[in-house]
Amino acid sequence: MFELKHIRAVLRDPGLREELIESGSIPLEKYNFFDQQDPSTQDEIIENIDEIMQVRAPFQVRYPSPCEHLPDDAWIYGTKGAYVVSNQDGCVLFTRKADAVRYADEISKVSWEIALSEGLVEP
Helix, strand or coil: CCHHHHHHHHHCHHHHHHHHHCCCCCHHHHCCCHHCHHHHHHHHHHHHHHHHHHCCCCCCEEEECCCCCCCCEEEEHHHHEEEEEECEEEEEEEEEEEHHHHHHHHHHHHHHHHHHHCCCCCC
């Protein structure tokens, strides 16, 4: 999912970088040399970044479900150069905000079309 370019984009954001440093579970050097880490360390780095971005990313947008009893259609969270679109099926990473928004818009559009066609919501 994440590549070194995405890790570096997150580290360029002062707030996210500070949160990663304060979390202290992984030294900053390992983030900087993400490609050289073993798979379990890479997974831990990705998990830390994902958790911190969900809470602290400067850009966050929620796409609510058309039905209250269903989970949100999608969430976008990120910073310049690294945007995550998260939904029930997992998450997809983008380097451009416009691409992330377009993808989340499409997910939500489909969800609303289904809800309308099934009569779950009124037009």
